[in-house]
Amino acid sequence: MRIYWITWAVLLAFTVVMLWADGAAIPRAAFLVFMIAAMLTKASIIAGNFMHLRSERAGLVATVVIGLLVTGLVLYVLIAPDAARIHTMVGAQ
Amino acid sequence: MAHAAGQTIDRWNGGVCPFDAGWRKVMMWWFIVTDGLLFAGFLASYGYARILAFHWPNQSSVFSLPYIAAMTFVLITSSATMASAVDATRRSRLRASLPFVLLTAAGGAIFLGMQAFEWRHLIEAGARLNTNPWGDASFGAYFFLLTGFHGLHVLTGVTVLATTAVRLAKGLSTAEGVEMAGLYWHFVDLVWVFIFTLFYLV
Numbered sequence: 001m002r003i004y005w006i007t008w009a010v011l012l013a014f015t016v017v018m019l020w021a022d023g024a025a026i027p028r029a030a031f032l033v034f035m036i037a038a039m040l041t042k043a044s045i046i047a048g049n050f051m052h053l054r055s056e057r058a059g060l061v062a063t064v065v066i067g068l069l070v071t072g073l074v075l076y077v078l079i080a081p082d083a084a085r086i087h088t089m090v091g092a093q
Numbered sequence: 094m095a096h097a098a099g100q101t102i103d104r105w106n107g108g109v110c111p112f113d114a115g116w117r118k119v120m121m122w123w124f125i126v127t128d129g130l131l132f133a134g135f136l137a138s139y140g141y142a143r144i145l146a147f148h149w150p151n152q153s154s155v156f157s158l159p160y161i162a163a164m165t166f167v168l169i170t171s172s173a174t175m176a177s178a179v180d181a182t183r184r185s186r187l188r189a190s191l192p193f194v195l196l197t198a199a200g201g202a203i204f205l206g207m208q209a210f211e212w213r214h215l216i217e218a219g220a221r222l223n224t225n226p227w228g229d230a231s232f233g234a235y236f237f238l239l240t241g242f243h244g245l246h247v248l249t250g251v252t253v254l255a256t257t258a259v260r261l262a263k264g265l266s267t268a269e270g271v272e273m274a275g276l277y278w279h280f281v282d283l284v285w286v287f288i289f290t291l292f293y294l295v
Contacts, residue, residue: 008173022294039290050176050279060112072133083144
């Protein structure tokens with residue numbers, strides 16, 4: 001049971017650091033990289049420790065993680081350049 | 094033919110149970126993946142609108158971030174109590190898991206109350222699905238869509254947890270039942286991590 005409360009403390013610590021970073025004067029690119037890295041770390045801690053994905057069979061872990069991450073990434077990567085293009089196009093008018 | 098089938102089974106090393114998990118758990122994971130993809134679609138759509146927008150509101154001037162952090166605290170704490178409940182059932186202490194399940198349900202109810210208060214505050218300030226006083230019109234739509242859909246999941250989770258608690262009290266629930274409720278609850282927490290970061294902070 002101890003591991004769950006250590007996980008809880010780590011997640012809270014991440015949340016506090018993310019809030020601190022939100023108010024700190026950090027360059028936008030570095031801020032985005034930090035936030036996304038912290039978000040993915042928190043998500044993997046929850047999935048690994050709370051959802052016990054760490055102790056599941058590799059096939060199940062791969063199906064869940066690759067399925068979600070790759071599809072999510074494809075969804076975003078396919079449409080984001082289009083949004084940027086329209087943004088630039090409208091801005092130029 | 095039988096030999097070929099045997100080789101296939103050996104390669105997968107799982108026989109009739111390739112994931113080495115019961116059908117309930119596998120189905121719950123499939124549900125989590127599909128529901129996660131739904132949220133991924135919403136968040137990708139939000140990302141699109143965000144890049145497209147010229148005047149996206151500054152979140153720290155719209156929301157009280159310490160308040161949102163408190164909501165996050167409640168949800169993370171409820172995840173820890175749920176994990177403790179599942180742990181107790183794994184040690185064959187079904188009755189001992191009841192207080193943890195109740196605490197988790199209470200955490201979910203508190204989160205919903207806090208979200209209702211936040212919604213009321215924003216609606217009073219003029220936020221609507223198609224307009225808001227702070228900037229790009231789609232801000233309100235994405236706020237209500239993302240937090241509303243997540244809130245609906247929390248409400249479902251609280252209902253599942255309340256049912257599990259009643260079944261535990263009556264001695265009807267199994268360790269697997271508590272574990273399934275736990276998987277769903279942690280998924281709700283997991284989704285909040287993405288919404289909290291991408292919508293409230295970034």
